[in-house]
Structure formats: C-alpha cells, structure tokens
Amino acid sequence: MTDTASPTSGLLAGKTFLVMGVANKWSIAYAIGEALVNAGATLALSYLDDRMVRDCEALIANAPGSKLYKGNVASDDDLDALAAGLKADFGVIHGYVHSVGFAPPAELKNPFRETTRDGFGTAMDISVYSLIATSQRIVPLMTEGGSIITLTYLGADRAFPQYNVMGVAKAALEASVRYLAFDLGKDGIRVNAISAGPIKTAAARGIPGLTDMVKYFQQVAPIGAPFGAKNVADTALFLASDLSSAISGETIFVDNGFHAVGMMPLGLED
Ligand SMILES: NC(=O)c1ccc[n+]([C@@H]2O[C@H](COP(=O)([O-])OP(=O)(O)OC[C@H]3O[C@@H](n4cnc5c(N)ncnc54)[C@H](O)[C@@H]3O)[C@@H](O)[C@H]2O)c1
Numbered sequence: 001m002t003d004t005a006s007p008t009s010g011l012l013a014g015k016t017f018l019v020m021g022v023a024n025k026w027s028i029a030y031a032i033g034e035a036l037v038n039a040g041a042t043l044a045l046s047y048l049d050d051r052m053v054r055d056c057e058a059l060i061a062n063a064p065g066s067k068l069y070k071g072n073v074a075s076d077d078d079l080d081a082l083a084a085g086l087k088a089d090f091g092v093i094h095g096y097v098h099s100v101g102f103a104p105p106a107e108l109k110n111p112f113r114e115t116t117r118d119g120f121g122t123a124m125d126i127s128v129y130s131l132i133a134t135s136q137r138i139v140p141l142m143t144e145g146g147s148i149i150t151l152t153y154l155g156a157d158r159a160f161p162q163y164n165v166m167g168v169a170k171a172a173l174e175a176s177v178r179y180l181a182f183d184l185g186k187d188g189i190r191v192n193a194i195s196a197g198p199i200k201t202a203a204a205r206g207i208p209g210l211t212d213m214v215k216y217f218q219q220v221a222p223i224g225a226p227f228g229a230k231n232v233a234d235t236a237l238f239l240a241s242d243l244s245s246a247i248s249g250e251t252i253f254v255d256n257g258f259h260a261v262g263m264m265p266l267g268l269e270d
Contacts, residue, residue, distance in 0.1 A: 006038055011241050013040035015146075016090045018082075018138060020046045020073070021099030024055045026201045028151060029099035031229035032236040036097075037063040039237055044086055044093070046071050073100055073130035083137035095146035095189075095240055096138050101127040101203055103166050108207055112164045120165055127169040131176055135184070135191075145188025147240050150177060151232075152193045152251060154259050161209040174251050181249030190248040192239050196232045197221065197255030220264055221256035231256075 017036050021029035022045055033043055037059070043066040045056045053068065060066035069085050071078035086093055103123035107115055131150055138148075155163035156170035174193055181191040198204060198213045207213070221227070235254045238244050253259045 008035070008039045008237060011039040011237070011243075012036055012094075015040070015094040015240075016042040016044060016092065017240060018044045018046065018086065018093055018096035019099070020097065020134070021151075022047055022056050022059060023052050023202050025058070026199075026229070027055075027099065028196065028199060028201060028229045028232050029097060030055065030059055031233035032097050032099065032149075033059045035230075035233035035237040036240060037066075039241070041094075041240070042066050042090070044069060044090065046082055048072060073134065074126055076133065079133055079137050083141065086138070086141055091141070092143055093138055093141040093146070094144060095142065096134065096148055097236060097240075098131050098134060098148070098150040100130055101151070101166065101169070103127070103164070103169065103206075105206060107165045108162050110164075112159075115165050120168075123165045123169045124172060127166065128172045128176055131173060132180070135180055139184060139187065139189065142187065142189055146190075147244070148180065148184070148189060148191040149236055149239050150191075150193045152195045153198075154195055154253070154255065156195070156251075157259075160213065162207055163209070166207070177251065178249045185248055190239070190244065192244070192247060192249070193251040194232055194235055194239070195251050195253045195255065195259065197227050197258055199227070199229055199232070201229070217256075217258055220261050221258040222261065223256035225256065227256045 019029050019033045043060055043063050046069045047056050056068050067089055069082050071082045104119045107119035152170045152173050155167035156174050177191050177193045198217050204210050232254050
C-alpha cells in the first residue's frame, strides 16, 4: 500500500458482491457500492427498471468486470434469472447487499389502523420476503462463505409518525436476519442488518413525515456531525469484509447515536 492509498483499498480484492437497490446516486446502495469498489470488489448490480441504468453504469464505470442485471424482487422468475446470470458470469459470489424496500404510498399516508391486507402483503413481500427469496438463490453461489447485509430502520422498534407498515416490515426483516444467520452460519455466511438514521433518498421521500424525522434527528442525535449514506456505507464495508468475521444475526445502528437517547434535556431543545 502506498502512502496515498485509501486505508480500505484492497480489503475486498478478489471478492464479488451483489448490490441490490441502486435507484440513483442518492441511494444508500450507491454509497455502499462505491465503498465496496474502492475496497477492490467487483460488483453485480441489480436494479428495478430502465430509469436506473444510467446511475448504475456510472457506479461500475471504474470497477472492471462488474455487471448489471435488471429484476423485480417480487418475481421468482426475475430472481431465478439473476442467479443464473451471476452463476454464468462469476461462479462464486462473496455476499450481497439487500437495500430494497417498498410500501404502497397510501399505507404511509393513512393512519396505521387503516393498513390494508394488500398493502401489508406488498410491504412484507418486497421489503422482507425478498431477503429470504434472494438468499435461497445466492447462497448456493457463496461457496467460499461471506456476508449478507440488509438495511433497516428504528421504526422496527418504536412507532414513528407515518412510518406505519414499514415499521412492521422492518421488525420482520430484523427477525429474518436472525433466522437466516442461524441457518447459514454453518456455511460460513454472516447475516446482519444496518439500522440507518434518516437520509433523504427517493424511498425516504415517500414517507410523508420525513422532513420532521430529519429535523428531530438532527436535534436529538448525540453526534452532531452531518449524517449521510457514506456513514452507512463505511459500516457496510466493515460487514462485507473479514473484519466482521464474528458478527452475525446483528442489527447495527448507524445513526449518530440517535437510537440510544431516551429524552432531551428539558429546555435545551431549541
Ligand atoms: N433513507 C433512509 O432514511 C433509510 C433509513 C433506514 C433504512 N433505509 C432502508 O434502506 C433501503 C434503501 O433505501 P434508500 O433510502 O436508499 O432509497 P432508494 O429509493 O434509493 O432505494 C430503494 C430501492 O428499492 C428498490 N426497489 C423497490 N421495489 C423493488 C422491487 N420490487 N424490486 C427490486 N427493487 C425494488 C428501488 O428500485 C430502489 O432502488 C431500504 O430498505 C430502506 O427502507 C432507508
């Protein structure tokens, strides 16, 4: 390593990671992809629709051998095609980042008690079952062991205005992480979630209360430094690498310490 090299360069040399969920340059998955590439990884990027191709191409422009795959995580056929493509192109995969979530907009707008059966099912299918369905297809390619990482939010543990069914889905996602970790440890595969603080991405802008969430977060979080996707990406890099070799089934908060606060000192909130 030269004096000018990044401290993480080479950390993931020779490793290939699937990254799911790049919609644009503001996506948490984009920042994670950048961190993995800077550490020497090759990327397989899966994206939902053609509007996302330009930014996906930009992300892999400096990552030789990296490839793009289109697919909807709600489709078994698409997931089968993704796994077949990865097998043909790479053979071995060293892990994947699941940065995908969705609930129908009405479910985030209406009071939680009005959650519909369809909306509940869609949120659980796309935001939770997709982690299990993807694991079924990618784990057979993880013959050298590795790391599975997903993204969650404190709304799994506490009620936030208008986070609604996504909070229920994130609670199920975190439980799924523990059960997958239990299943896959014997294969040398770690499974963890990062619980990120609020970041203004496309998905987050679908939550009507986002502006208030960010404002409150900035007032309350013990670490007052700016918070963003890069903070989350640094932890994802740690989880993707062997530096986290004994961590599995965990939800790691990356939120400037917000989750640890019970209340603010009275009179100091302004
Ligand atoms: N932004 C935040 O404040 C925040 C905080 C904590 C956790 N998260 C979680 O981070 C993850 C990434 O979200 P983001 O904030 O980067 O927003 P984003 O909108 O950039 O990413 C969400 C991604 O999910 C993809 N997606 C949705 N439905 C899909 C489907 N059926 N098939 C395939 N892909 C699908 C979208 O295409 C998009 O790429 C989500 O799980 C989100 O809940 C976000």
